[in-house]
Amino acid sequence: MQLNPSMKHELIRKSVRHFAETELAPIAAEIDRDAVFPRSIIDKMRALNYFGLQVPREFGGAALDTISTAIVVEELSRVCAAVGLCVTVHNGVAVYPVLRFGTREQKQQYLSRLANGEMIGAFSLTEANAGSDAGSVETTAVKINDDYVLNGTKIFVTNGGICDLALIFALVDPEGARPANGVFIAESGFPGFVRGEVENLCGMRANPVSSLFLEDCRVPEKNILGKKGDGLKIGLVTLDNGRIGIAAQALGLAQGALEAAVKYAKERHQFKKPISSQQTIQNYLADMFTEVAAARLLLYRACALKDEGVRFGTEAAMAKLYCSKVATGVTSLAVQIHGGYGYSKEYDVERYFRDAKVTEIYEGTSEIQRMVIARAVLSEMRL
Ligand SMILES: Cc1cc2nc3c(=O)[nH]c(=O)nc-3n(C[C@H](O)[C@H](O)[C@H](O)COP(=O)(O)OP(=O)(O)OC[C@H]3O[C@@H](n4cnc5c(N)ncnc54)[C@H](O)[C@@H]3O)c2cc1C
Known part of the structure; x- marks a missing residue:
């Protein structure tokens, strides 16, 4: 495994950083304040192939490796985590399962449109009684002729307010002898696909996270992803991949907060000298810098394992657990270094601090990541 990103990776970083600083930085505070997703940004990101990061070229994607994909999310989130969230959820947990488990026909029907951003994807598992316990979904799917008819309420759907397609996890044939978990590709235009209100969130406010109501929503049988009964497996495999993206998002937030803190510490004078000359502030910055570097290594290691085609679920959980912890810690210290100004919306660190929490x-959740990691620790095969 290569420890330093290659020249190709650094070029991708440079290009995304330029995009984020010119297109996202001027609007990030405003879209957070107004809780609106910047639709005009979608077209700009489409042109840069940000919606088909790991989709093969035959479907119009960028066919990037996983480290490059993480770098894209990291750099977007360094400036605007809510837009980073849109991109990572679309690529990591909506496109990825279609690519991995879709039939030839499903790929032909959806992959190109997802890859070019004509369709924005969402992943819809969580319900009121099914959060950490993903196997407890109560949304039902009943077969009627050539369709499945879905009924239920999904909550906390990232991209929910703008998605054109959502993967819906449901209990298939709930009254039958053998109810099974299934995943359905549901287009927002299907009858009975109803969007709820956008959530009023603490952070990530510019992402239209919403509920979805499935009211006799008719989904053609050919839109079942994988086999009937594979729903939980597909969900868990997809989340292994998604966690790399959330780790990248957390890392980007931590990096952004670190840079803001360094800048402020050099500018702010108290006791007739910059606060950066105080040993305590230097210690904070040294710890933040070290933790961000360690988080990056853990993340890129998970990415490299995925690209090598070996199991990476434990490493993705470790990366997500650690990067999100670093993000909450570093953004909190960045606020501390800004003093009272850090608690004001005048400075970006206030937004980073709110955005970081949800990565845990x-x-x-971090408790669930520890369960995944502990399973590996306790299995002799993994040590
Ligand atoms: C902004 C935002 C966006 C989201 N986007 C999506 C999305 O796009 N798609 C989607 O499907 N979901 C999404 N979610 C939902 C999210 O994945 C869940 O909130 C999360 O999985 C936790 O579920 P819960 O909220 O029901 O908490 P619960 O499962 O009720 O957990 C509550 C607490 O109990 C702990 N806990 C639960 N079980 C255990 C256990 N066995 N051992 C130890 N501790 C435990 C948890 O760690 C947590 O601290 C989103 C949530 C938010 C806030």
Whole structure:
């Protein structure tokens, strides 16, 4: 495994950083304040192939490796994590399962449109009684002629307000002898696919996270992803991949907060000298810098394992657990270094601080990541 990103990776970083600083930085605070997703940004990101990061070229994607994909999300999130969230959820947990488990026909029907951003994807597992316990979904799917008819309420759907397609996890034939978990590719235009209100969130406010109501929603049988009964397996495999993206998002937030803190510490004078000359502030910055570097190594290691085609679920969980912890710690210290100004919306660190928290919650809470990691620790095969 190569420890330093290659020249190709650094070029990708440079290009995404330029995009983020010119297109996202001027609007990031405003879209957070107004809780609106910047639709005009979608067209710009489409042109850069950000919606088909790992999709093969035959479907119009960029066919990037996983480290490059993480770098894209990291750099977007360094400036605007809510837009980074849109991109990572679309690529990591909507496109990826279609690519991995879709039939030839499903790929032909959806992959090109997802890859070019004509369709924005969402992943819809969580319900009121099914959060960490992903196997407890109560949304039902009943077969009627050539369709499945879905009924239920999904909550906390990232991209919910703008998605054109959502992967819906449901209990198939709930009244039958053998109810099974299934995943359905549901287009937002299907009858009975109803969007709920956008959630009023603490952070990631510019992402239209919403509920989805499935009201006799008719999904053609050919839109079942994988086999009937594979729903939980597909969900868990997909989340292994998604966690790399959330780790990248957390890392980007930590990097952005670190840079803001360094800048402020050099500018802010107290006791007639910059606060950066105080040993305590230097210690904070040294710890933040070290933790961000360690988080990056853990993340790129998970990416490299995935690209080598070996199992990476434990390493993805470790990366997500650690990067999200670093993100909450570093953004909190960045606020501390800014003093009272860090608690004001005048400075970006206030937004980073709010955005970072949820990286410890979604796509599996930190407690669930520890369960995944502990399973590996306790298995002799993994040590
Ligand atoms: C902004 C945002 C966006 C989201 N986007 C999506 C999305 O796109 N798609 C989607 O499907 N979901 C999404 N979610 C939902 C998210 O994945 C869940 O909130 C998360 O999995 C936790 O589920 P829960 O909220 O029901 O908490 P619960 O499962 O009720 O957990 C509550 C607490 O109990 C702990 N806990 C639960 N079980 C255990 C256990 N066995 N051992 C130890 N501790 C435990 C948890 O770690 C947590 O601390 C999103 C959430 C948010 C806030």
